[in-house]
Amino acid sequence: MKIYDITQEVFTSAVYPGDEKPSYVRNSSMEKGDVCNVTVITMCAHNGTHMDAPFHFVKDGKTIEELNLYHCVGNCTLKAFDKQPSAEELREVLKHSQKKLLLKGPVVISMELARCILEYDLELIGVESQSVAPLEAPREVHVELLEKEVVLLEGLKLDEAEEGEYFLVAAPVKLGGCDGAPVRAILMEL
Template identity: 85%
Template sequence: MKIYDITQEVFTSVVYPGDVAPSYVRNVSMDKGDVCNVTVVTMCAHNGTHMDAPFHFVKDGKAIEELNLYHCIGNCTLKEFDKQPTAEELRQVLNESQKKVILKGPVVITMELARCILAYNLELIGVESQSVAPIEAPMEVHVELLKNEVVLLEGLKLDQVEEGEYFLIAAPVKLGGSDGAPVRAILLDR
């Protein structure tokens, strides 16, 4: 079995415009004579590879710890696009896909693509971008998908993975009440 780590390293990760960049302080250090090392981390819940909770854009939506973990773990389809797919191109992929789909390449989920995702009852959609939605207008797509409890997995690192069928493990860190959380996303060859 081959394991693919599709997670960005946090401190060198891509940061969404306007978000605080992740940083750390070694609060306790063996180099200073302390008995161990202890690191204090400061970061946005949406830095690096992360998952959005409905609460991110839906006022009374579920927080990250309330997500259905069955939507975050299981068989998934990874499909590569070299350009933005049309709705018809996405439908062709979804016709033969698992309920969890990861899109590799320069893909942004438009409202037209969001409607396709909902029509096929996807549980999870993953992208390489720091946001599934267009940066200039993120709200409409996020609201549409999150209010229907589609798990949004963003900031994936897919350069070492080819399209195909995999087993996905992408459980979010359990940050009670949070609108999102970091994820260590892993694909296993099936």
């Protein structure tokens, strides 16, 4: 079985414009004579490969630890696009895809595409960009999908994986009360 790590390395990861870049401090260091190495991390919950919880854009939405983990793990479809797909192109993919769909390439979810996703009862949508929505108007798309508890997996690294069917493991770190969390996402060949 082949496993694809589709996660960005945190400290060199892409950062949403305006977010603080991840960093760390070595509080204890064996090199300095300490008994062990201990690292303190500072980062935004939305750096690198991460998942959005409804609470990110929905006032009374679920926080990250309240998400249905069945939406984060299971069979998925990976589809590659060279350019932004039309609603018709996405519908054609959705007709034949699993309930979890990863989109490879320069894809952002417009309101038109968000409505297509909801028509097909997707559980999870994943993209390579740091946000599923356009940078200039992120709120509307996030609210549309998060209110229906569609899991949003952002900042994927899909360059090594080909189109096809996989088993996805993308559980978020259990950060109680948070609007999002880092994810170590992997794909396994079926």
